[in-house]
Amino acid sequence: MIKTFIQKIFGRSRNKLLGKRVEIGPQGHSIRLDRVDERAVQVVRTLKNAGYEAYIVGGAVRDLMLGLSPKDFDVATNATPEEVKALFRRAFIIGRRFRIVHVVFGRGRDHEVVEVSTFRAYLDHASAEPVAGNEKTSRRELAGVNHAVDATGRVLRDNVWGTQEEDAARRDFSINAMYYDPERNVVVDYHKGFDDARNRVIRMIGNPTARYREDPVRALRAVRFAAKLHALGFVLDPGTASPLAQCRNLLRTVPLSRMFDEVLKLLQTGHALASIEKLQELGLARGIDPLLDLIVERAQGAFVRSALLDTDRRVERGRPVAPSFLLACVLWEDVRAGWQRRLGSGQSVHEALLASIDEVFDARIGDVSGRGRLASDMREMWAMQPRFDRRSTMAPLGLVEQPRFRAAFDFLRLRAEVGEVEEVLVDWWEKFSQAHDSLRRDMIDEVRLEQQRGKQPPRARKPRRAAPLQDTPVDGASPQGSNIADLSPPVAVDVSAPMGSAEVAASSGVSSDSSSGTAPPKKRRRRRSPPKPAAGELQDRPD
Template identity: 65%
Template sequence: MIKTFIDKLLGKSPSAAGKKPQFGKRVEVPVSVHGIDPKLVDERAIHVVRTLQQAGFEAYVVGGAVRDLLVGLRPKDFDVATNATPEQVKSLFRRAFIIGRRFRIVHVVYGRGREHEVIEVSTFRAYLDNAAAEQVKGNERTSKNELAGMQHAVDSSGRVLRDNVWGPQEEDAVRRDFTINAMYYDPETQIVVDYHNGLKDAKSRTLRMIGDAATRYREDPVRIIRAIRFSAKLSPLGFKLEAKTSGPLVKSQKLLNDVPQSRLFDEMLKLLQTGHALASVEQLKVLGMARGIYPLLDVVVERAEQGIVAAALKDTDRRVGEGKPVAPSFLLACVLWADVRDGWDQRVKSGQHSHPALQDAIEDVFNARIGDVSGRGKLAGDMREIWLMQPRFEKRVGSTPFGMVDQPRFRAGFDFMRLRADAGEIDEVLADWWQEFSMASDDVRQDMVDQVRAEQQQQRKQAPRVHRAPAKSTPAAPAKPDAEGDGQEFSVDGQNAPRKRRRRRRSGAAKGEGGASSGGAAE
């Protein structure tokens, strides 16, 4: 009774508190049943598995890749699970790096530059009751010294801060989040190892949490965001969240307050850059979680149907679907452009020069919306460059256009400007001109610049002169324009002598920076 009462105070589910986990029964499913096409498996993932197995270790493709293979999709990422420790894995590959503190894993790298691919290798982890883990009073940020050297640690809310105790495959399986992500595929034997009816859930299109959902969300609150992301990603295939998995989501949302901002920022980018941004936004609304996960995500959801943001989300989904790279800087530049634009306009109207006004507006937006999460590094630098480039697109004469197209971030700046044109913010003719200019030869580019210059000169000639006075103007009106050198336009009787004096002042200014004596003998 007392234990049950304490469990309730701590928010633990009675069904989960003190209950030994169901490790599940190992079931080996042959290819005749699961039907995975081996041609869909990445050769580099096969190489990692084969290398580990030849060294005497167990190794399998695991997680979302197996799920995608089961439903006939070609996975974009491949993860491998093994009983080899991170140090043992690293020793077998020339380009392998151990990363992470909370979960230590190995990145095996193939290729270079944009063509590189990373196979993530994790060691089977043991299932450990969090009650037996070392406890710290603070969180990841405030307890770094305490966490040093710990293998299994939790904070006061039960959130796992360190989890680096190795164990057998059956315990590794029960620690994974969803049943459809807890299957292991051996590309050498083509056997799928299933402990929690993942194959059955994959066939019935059910997204089910392993174990008690509320407890699993408390162990790692980021699973809340993962549930949203997977349901959005898999909804076109007919997958739906099981009721016991979706039920605790809203109530558990407050647990995200203790998650480091940098980790939430990364999870937000996964929501928006895995090809299902629009579906993720819609899923957040359906689940009643449109606000409160992360402040910047709140802005994305709020503006998801507005002009340039809607276009950017749609374009991001399209590019991911086509296998093209996407940059978080571009999407976030679109999301926050309204703040930058409004702040810029206000400063210009108050009398500040345009360029510093834009720079100050950008800095204010970074402080208010992003903070120090990005480290003001490459992400912030790319966003700033995209924004600062926008007024330069208005300049289509002289050397500016030639310098613009040679900038490394020109394409991102142009694509951003194109979205602005599509949203009706600027003239589409401007976007079309830059599109043609960027693809033209040097000779054609010069012709295009010359044509713009001629058009601007023609417009200035056709525009009404500022100094032309209406019929009702007083005789004093010509004085100002005449001083600027257009006195011949006015022939008011009796004004010839003053006009000559004004000419002498103009001549003197041209010769000697306004010296009064320089034009004394002009006539």
Template identity: 45%
Template sequence: MIRKLIHRVFGPRAATAPTTPARPDDGPALIPAARHGIHRERLSSGARRTVETLQQQGYKAYVVGGAVRDLLADITPKDFDVATNATPEQVRQCFRRSRIIGRRFQIVHVLMGAETIEVATFRGPHDDDTQTDAHGRVLRDNVFGTHAEDAARRDFTVNALYYDPVAETIIDFHHGVADLEQKTLRMIGDPVTRYREDPVRMLRAARLAAKLGLSIDPAARRPIRELAPLIENVPPSRLFDEMLKLLSSGHALRCLTQLRDEGLHHGLLPLLDVVLEQPQGERFVELALDSTDRRVREGKPISPGFLFATLLWQQTVARWQKLQAAGERPIPALFVAMDEVLDTQAESLAITRRIAGDIKEIWALQPRFEQRSGKRPYALLEHQRFRAAWDFLQLRSEAGEIDSEIVSWWEAFMDADGESRAALLQPPRADEVKKRRRRKRKPAGGGSDAATPAAVDAGEAY
């Protein structure tokens, strides 16, 4: 009854926890180690040394953001960022091995052994000089501010946490520790304004909710579907970076499901609905992402090329089959399908040329697993992308896309010695024998017709 009365009198926003401190004049909460449980030894040596050096020079400096959040959630951080009241030039003077980078907001990369620590100056509120686009997205912003202003500029309360490794204290301006304990992801400030300033925050909300098992606060979740089209205004390179973070979070499957639940995937993977609505496509993606999540949890490396190859494969197969049905030969049709799918995807995600090359190689090697005669299996074993292509083939088999017999044959071939391998080789098909005979004949004008379309169709382009 009391809650309903408050709701009627003060409106729906009064019924939710505040997104900013109730009494900002009171200052932040100072949470000791006995309460939060984080000790300085859990930080990297580079992060500790960076903060200690800045403090010794008379500046404020703290480990900030995702690293503090993850430590509280008992997750090992991937990297450590530092926030300080020192300007980039002052930070640069404190560290011999450092460099200033960035245009929108200058930061300093401090090199500590093999570590690179990102050091940012406290940011201030937007002003009349802040450059935005027609939708409110901030384009250029290089305003320095106070510690409190920097905390207010953070996106979510769980990201506005500052850890002092010298005093082993967490400085919490926006009740972030309490929100993390209550499994709530809450926006600092007005969600609509904050999403318009940077639409990537919507993707970050989905990723953090899935990774940390948080519920997105209703006030922060409500505008997402309406504002999702703003993601189209974000540079594809930024979207690609955010997708990599999502896929390498160790909870890729949950993140992808959360993206779909929030309606955010249309601007990133627009055909994801089509893939996931097909039993075989859904099974393939689930197997691939589950395998990726296991590798991340085990501390093993993952390949961005392999990840995107799995996400885009079903679209490629569908296009490949259509081209063959229209009369195209298998191998040329596959290469056309690969280019079309990657070109379409590039409109929303700026997949780098190197990663696109890795994706194509994984896809292009798939037909070669069907060639199990002559010298071709030996050559395939020596290919630099064999292991990735082999893992991809196993996923296809587990998803029911191809017969498991081909996987069993390759397992036996890889484990066998020289003579046993030769015994496993299949006799060449009749069409292959004819093509070999044609290649041996010399045309009347001299030379060879080894590069004819027939040879390409047989896989000789590899």
């Protein structure tokens, strides 16, 4: 009897946590099918045709209900990762903490990924394997373990499969725990997420304090959603917001690599500045992560603030955003300071810059080897900056064809906005990048000629053919610096003589002897002007 009573009590509690299934038809959710990604629909259809359950899930459903166009589409299913992988030609199982499948469409930089996760079971800490360390220090203990937590209650492994209702209870916020079936055009809701979306409330499912302890990164997700949805009138539920300030110590236990990814997500939602302001408002802006501390500090400066605003604008316009660009902007102050310091010690421009870049990576970033081209893209953007100054050779023809040219140019443009480089340099490269090859060569030649003129001394001006008459000193000495190209020699004028005599002497080309006994200046031949033609005669062109 006691056992039955306990099971009954815990069963009620469990049912309350799992919620109640509610289906919302098209009249209620108002989702437009033309906004649903065809690739996500294809993944759902393939899974259902194979006999599995499959739904579009998470933020995409929330955004579709709000009339927005989702950026990413995720799918949830009762098929295991191995079963999902077997159904698609290009599918890859990733992750250790949460094993999921990436189904890839397209190739190269334009490829798209639909993330497929398996329904997870709702388990409490008592059923989890306790581990003393973290992901790195306890890898041997975690080998083969599907459900494990550390000493703080943070989930280290969560790969126990369950039902859809259990999976919904495992999700963080009610507005992210709805499932959409595109074939039936029905939304499935277990935790009143539809009502919360309609009332513009961001509410944690279950006990917020316990949920933050399970995964401290949920605190940053709460900040991110609050900033992202603020313009639509969403606010954090008081019970969800109140424990956030106490999450600082929990966030310090999160591996730096995962924090690195979460910080980038925080800054790439299109609401980077709003996210930073929300962090400050909720007491999470300092002491969580060294890189986040640096971003919050430098967001007050003109250069990083311009970069954050530029990132927000790109997201709003639907243009791609590269985390490498934003990080390069945040860390440029360190790179530039080290670069200038080394230039002062006599290193070459290129050598000094590369050494400074290495120093900043070691001090600020650490190991980013698992993040594709992030590190190499940052290095290329920085290394191109001094190359923008070299415009008088053929180097610009090769620079403009570099894959990272546009990102490096945008970086240069931001530098010009804060007065670090001249706007004319940016204008020149903008015109050069859009010009045809022949015009590009003309622009390079023009820069070369301008630089050559700047290096040469100014040329003597050619004298005019008819110089005005000049007065001479009263002692009759020849004026200093007279030009031999003058048409008439300097004339000594007797101040006692009438003005007419001086004019006659000047016109005759004869100089008066001075009383000082100095030899008169040497006479020079004077080219006579040809007689003027009579009226009506043609004048010959001089040879």
